[in-house]
Every structure is written in structure tokens, then in C-alpha cells.
Amino acid sequence: MAKDMSLLWFSGSPPCLRVMIALEEKNLQGYEQKLLSYEKGEHRTQEVRDVNPRCQLPVLTHGDNIINESYAVCLYLEAQFKSQGTQLIPDGPAQQALMYQRMFEGVTLTEKIADVIYYQLKIPEGERHDSAVKRHREALTTELKLWEGYLEKMGAGSYLAGKNFSLADVVIFPCFACCFRFGLSAKNYPKLADYYGLLKERPSVEASWTTNWQTSPPWGKDKLKDL
Amino acid sequence: MAKDMSLLWFSGSPPCLRVMIALEEKNLQGYEQKLLSYEKGEHRTQEVRDVNPRCQLPVLTHGDNIINESYAVCLYLEAQFKSQGTQLIPDGPAQQALMYQRMFEGVTLTEKIADVIYYQLKIPEGERHDSAVKRHREALTTELKLWEGYLEKMGAGSYLAGKNFSLADVVIFPCFACCFRFGLSAKNYPKLADYYGLLKERPSVEASWTTNWQTSPPWGKDKLKDL
Numbered sequence: 001m002a003k004d005m006s007l008l009w010f011s012g013s014p015p016c017l018r019v020m021i022a023l024e025e026k027n028l029q030g031y032e033q034k035l036l037s038y039e040k041g042e043h044r045t046q047e048v049r050d051v052n053p054r055c056q057l058p059v060l061t062h063g064d065n066i067i068n069e070s071y072a073v074c075l076y077l078e079a080q081f082k083s084q085g086t087q088l089i090p091d092g093p094a095q096q097a098l099m100y101q102r103m104f105e106g107v108t109l110t111e112k113i114a115d116v117i118y119y120q121l122k123i124p125e126g127e128r129h130d131s132a133v134k135r136h137r138e139a140l141t142t143e144l145k146l147w148e149g150y151l152e153k154m155g156a157g158s159y160l161a162g163k164n165f166s167l168a169d170v171v172i173f174p175c176f177a178c179c180f181r182f183g184l185s186a187k188n189y190p191k192l193a194d195y196y197g198l199l200k201e202r203p204s205v206e207a208s209w210t211t212n213w214q215t216s217p218p219w220g221k222d223k224l225k226d227l
Numbered sequence: 228m229a230k231d232m233s234l235l236w237f238s239g240s241p242p243c244l245r246v247m248i249a250l251e252e253k254n255l256q257g258y259e260q261k262l263l264s265y266e267k268g269e270h271r272t273q274e275v276r277d278v279n280p281r282c283q284l285p286v287l288t289h290g291d292n293i294i295n296e297s298y299a300v301c302l303y304l305e306a307q308f309k310s311q312g313t314q315l316i317p318d319g320p321a322q323q324a325l326m327y328q329r330m331f332e333g334v335t336l337t338e339k340i341a342d343v344i345y346y347q348l349k350i351p352e353g354e355r356h357d358s359a360v361k362r363h364r365e366a367l368t369t370e371l372k373l374w375e376g377y378l379e380k381m382g383a384g385s386y387l388a389g390k391n392f393s394l395a396d397v398v399i400f401p402c403f404a405c406c407f408r409f410g411l412s413a414k415n416y417p418k419l420a421d422y423y424g425l426l427k428e429r430p431s432v433e434a435s436w437t438t439n440w441q442t443s444p445p446w447g448k449d450k451l452k453d454l
Binding site for chain 1: 280282289290291292293294295296297298299300302303306307320321322324325327328330331332335338340351353354358359362373399428
């Protein structure tokens with residue numbers, strides 16, 4: 001049981017999914033949850049601003065500690081509950097090197113996905129260019145091919161940083177889940193699709209697989225189809 | 228002495244500065260160094276591509292382990308050399324929560340700085356808009372005011388996550404160093420300026436303070452002057 005813990009979250013948000021998976025992996029069920037609607041702007045209230053001046057989710061509160069960056073939450077939970085649930089940081093320098101490396105490549109991956117999927121949301125109408133859309137799509141294709149190669153090299157059934165599930169999977173899986181939600185082709189990225197299938201059956205992911213992850217938004221269901 | 232360790236780096240790059248400070252703090256001097264020139268495109272060689280397919284620096288090699296993400300290097304070094312040099316992750320849940328929180332807010336800070344300073348480099352000529360420049364400058368101003376507020380709240384002489392220097396300082400100080408290099412006004416951001424002054428005198432920073440940090444590039448010396 002997760003005492004003194006509460007989470008403000010959106011459904012369908014990769015950073016929020018990260019935190020929910022981490023909480024499940026650390027056996028921290030039963031925390032207080034508050035689901036907010038992005039569409040209704042429920043994150044733009046004083047209540048949220050008080051815990052995150054940037055008005056972004058997730059926000060995890062644990063006792064008096066407030067953490068609103070998903071990577072920070074994951075590292076914090078692993079540090080506080082090291083011997084509880086899944087061990088999320090492997091032993092051994094080589095395994096740790098690979099895990100931290102992949103974890104932080106995830107920042108670039110996240111940016112490149114957002115550049116494509118949220119282009120209309122991020123860039124005002126008068127500043128949009130077809131050439132920019134094309135460039136972002138090419139950059140994301142290059143990025144995804146890189147990850148496809150990483151998984152190919154690791155071998156079937158492997159996780160991102162080795163034979164065991166780790167923090168690298170906690171933070172990266174939601175990125176790929178987002179790509180498939182927005183129409184990425186399993187045929188074009190077979191290793192990513194296998195990895196996605198493997199992780200989707202994991203209890204921590206199943207427990208966090210909320211409505212928005214089960215459907216694609218009509219405006220975006222084919223967004224990444226041709227990558 | 229840092230055995231079996233080598234670093235590929237640029238002078239004046241915040242991510243490279245992070246890694247050099249972390250190495251100094253962990254008493255890992257004497258590693259093999261290779262300084263590359265960004266201007267001459269020395270990072271676009273097969274040698275670099277072999278250790279970083281994205282052709283970005285820094286790249287740290289430690290034995291057989293290759294890490295090319297600055298945050299990953301910092302966490303890796305602290306994990307491998309925990310009891311050597313400065314303790315970079317504090318004890319205690321509250322201190323750790325704040326440290327991880329600030330560390331990962333640094334990703335947003337880094338992005339917003341790059342959006343302003345490297346706008347011409349990132350955006351092709353035909354896609355540039357004065358309205359975008361204005362928006363990025365406003366976003367960076369808001370972001371810097373937030374950090375100014377954090378430092379004000381911490382009190383004079385404090386580090387970013389408490390009374391002790393931590394990984395939050397290792398990763399964030401280079402961002403502020405970059406801002407002042409590009410003309411940020413100490414008058415407009417007195418707490419940031421005090422913090423910058425405090426950290427600049429730290430031996431690990433002094434040892435890493437290479438030529439490009441001592442001067443501003445002619446094209447950018449007033450870039451942030453009016454923020």
C-alpha cells in the first residue's frame with residue numbers, strides 16, 4: 001500500500017504512464033488518484049499551479065515531497081523503495097551504463113515524437129511549414145530506426161537494457177505506446193512491435209492501461225502510419 | 228586517477244561541461260581527452276558515429292562501457308564511484324526528491340535556452356518568424372524567473388537542492404553558465420548571478436573552465452541581454 005501518496009494525472013499521457021508503471025512495479029498500489037482532463041484545461045487551475053508552476057502532469061505527492069517530473073519520480077521511487085517490488089536499476093557497471101544511456105536517449109525520442117504528433121498544438125498556424133513537418137517526420141523515422149536496431153541487437157524477448165525489465169523500460173515504453181496509438185506500422189517496425197506486445201502484457205502496464213491508451217484519437221490515428 | 232576512461236568533448240558545450248564537472252567532483256582526473264571542433268564538423272566522422280549514432284558530444288568511454296548522454300554519465304559515475312570524491316546524491320527522501328526534481332526541470336530549462344540561442348542554427352531560413360523568436364524569448368524569461376525564485380527561496384549561499392552541492396548543480400550550472408556567456412544580465416537575475424559566482428569558484432568548475440567559457444562568441448554576446 002502506498003501511504004501518503006497521491007497522483008495528479010492525464011489519461012493517454014506518456015509521462016503519466018511512466019509514473020503509473022513505476023508505482024505498480026514498486027508495489028505501491030492504492031495511492032490517491034485524481035484524473036484531470038487536458039481538453040477541459042483542468043491542469044490550468046491554481047491547485048495544479050501550486051504543485052507545478054508549469055501546469056504539467058504528472059504530479060506525485062509523497063508526504064511533504066512533491067515531484068512533477070516523470071523521470072525524477074521514477075528515480076525517486078526506486079531510491080526510496082529499493083528492496084520493494086521489482087528492482088529497477090540493475091547491478092553491475094555494464095548493465096547500469098546501458099540502462100542510464102537508453103533512459104536518457106528517451107529524452108530525445110520523446111522530443112522527436114512530440115515534434116510530429118503535437119506539431120499543430122505547439123506551432124501557431126501562421127508559423128507552420130510543410131518543410132518543417134517533413135523534416136520532423138524524417139527525424140522521427142531516423143530515431144525510430146535507431147531503436148529498432150537496438151532491439152534487434154538485444155535479441156527476441158529482451159528488454160531495453162538487458163534480460164531484466166528496468167527503469168529504461170519504464171520511461172521508454174510509454175513513448176512507443178504513444179507511437180502505436182498514433183498509427184505506427186508494426187510491419188515497418190517489427191522489433192518495436194514485438195517489444196510493445198511483450199510489455200503490454202506486463203501486469204504493471206495492464207494495470208495502468210487506461211481508456212485513452214485503448215483507443216486512438218480520431219485526429220491522430222493515422223498520424224504515424226506512413227513513417 | 229581515472230583509469231580506462233576517455234572523453235570526446237566540445238569546448239563551450241553545457242552537456243560536456245556537466246560531465247567534466249562530475250569527473251572532477253568524483254576525483255576522476257587524468258582521463259584521456261579528445262577535444263573536437265564543432266565548427267570544423269569534427270563530430271561528423273565515422274569515429275564519433277561509432278560511439279554515438281546521433282553525432283553529439285560528450286561521449287565517455289569507461290572500459291567497454293560507452294555513454295553519450297550527459298545526465299546518464301553523471302548518474303553512472305555517481306553509482307560507480309559512490310564513496311569517492313563528493314557525494315552527489317544526498318541522503319534522505321526530502322533532499323533526494325528536491326534534487327531529482329530540479330535535475331529534471333533542467334531538461335526543460337536546457338530546451339528553452341536552446342530555442343533562443345540556437346534558433347538560427349535549428350530553424351532553416353525560410354521557416355523563421357519574428358513571432359516565434361518573441362515567443363521563445365518570453366518562454367525563457369518565464370523559465371529563468373522561476374529559477375530565480377527557487378534560488379531566492381533557498382537563501383544566500385545555498386545550492387539548488389540544499390546546503391550541499393549535488394547532481395542538480397552538476398547538470399544545471401552549465402545552463403546558467405551558458406546564459407551568462409550569452410549576455411544574461413546579472414542585474415535582472417541577481418540570484419542566478421550570485422549562484423553563478425558561487426559555483427564558478429568551485430575547484431571542479433575552475434578545472435573545467437575552458438577557453439570558450441571565458442569568452443562570448445561575437446554573434447551571441449548580447450543574445451540574452453534584454454531578457
